[in-house]
Amino acid sequence: MISFSFFDKLEQKSKEALLEVAVFMKIPAGMQLYSQGDICEDVLFLTKGRVRVTRQHENGQSVLLYYFEHGEQCNVNFTAALNSAPAVGTAIAETDLEGFDVPAVVVARLFIEDKEFQSYVFDQYIRRIEFMATMIEDIRFLSLDTRLLHWLQEHDEKTLHISHEEIGTILGTSREVVSKILKTFEKNQIVKLSRKKIEIL
Numbered sequence: 001m002i003s004f005s006f007f008d009k010l011e012q013k014s015k016e017a018l019l020e021v022a023v024f025m026k027i028p029a030g031m032q033l034y035s036q037g038d039i040c041e042d043v044l045f046l047t048k049g050r051v052r053v054t055r056q057h058e059n060g061q062s063v064l065l066y067y068f069e070h071g072e073q074c075n076v077n078f079t080a081a082l083n084s085a086p087a088v089g090t091a092i093a094e095t096d097l098e099g100f101d102v103p104a105v106v107v108a109r110l111f112i113e114d115k116e117f118q119s120y121v122f123d124q125y126i127r128r129i130e131f132m133a134t135m136i137e138d139i140r141f142l143s144l145d146t147r148l149l150h151w152l153q154e155h156d157e158k159t160l161h162i163s164h165e166e167i168g169t170i171l172g173t174s175r176e177v178v179s180k181i182l183k184t185f186e187k188n189q190i191v192k193l194s195r196k197k198i199e200i201l
């Protein structure tokens with residue numbers, strides 16, 4: 001918990017309350033942290049890794065809501081836990097994760113009593129809104145092949161182990177459309193394709 005930006009600024013009683021109940025966790029890549037519709041009883045404070053949060057439409061297709069990484073918190077998890085309401089999305093570990101699980105009742109009390117933690121939570125909501133606003137702009141003004149190219153270029157690693165269906169979820173389109181565009185990229189020597197693997201050339 002001490003690696004979080006807000007921790008040193010908390011009141012001493014808040015620090016002690018968190019450290020007393022926080023449970024360290026390791027979560028493997030690919031695991032679902034919670035599913036859409038779940039009631040979350042705990043809040044995860046992520047110290048290592050990256051999580052993708054998606055929402056599934058009634059037609060079965062999913063769309064990316066946002067990512068959260070080390071030092072950040074999941075807004076869907078936070079809202080569902082504090083309000084005992086069904087989660088509006090599904091969280092999937094993109095990488096191996098480490099973090100601390102804290103009971104919702106403790107997080108709720110901390111949010112009410114400690115202004116530093118309140119500021120941290122509101123900052124997380126601002127980040128999510130900014131991300132989704134940018135995503136909406138991209139969907140409205142950029143072609144799908146441009147969005148896919150930008151998504152590929154955002155990665156530092158040159159080899160991505162991901163299925164076309166997962167990319168479709170991230171970009172809000174179907175697996176078939178992603179496969180068609182990637183094949184065009186391959187013809188233009190932008191990528192090299194194999195099963196659940198994309199090499200960026």
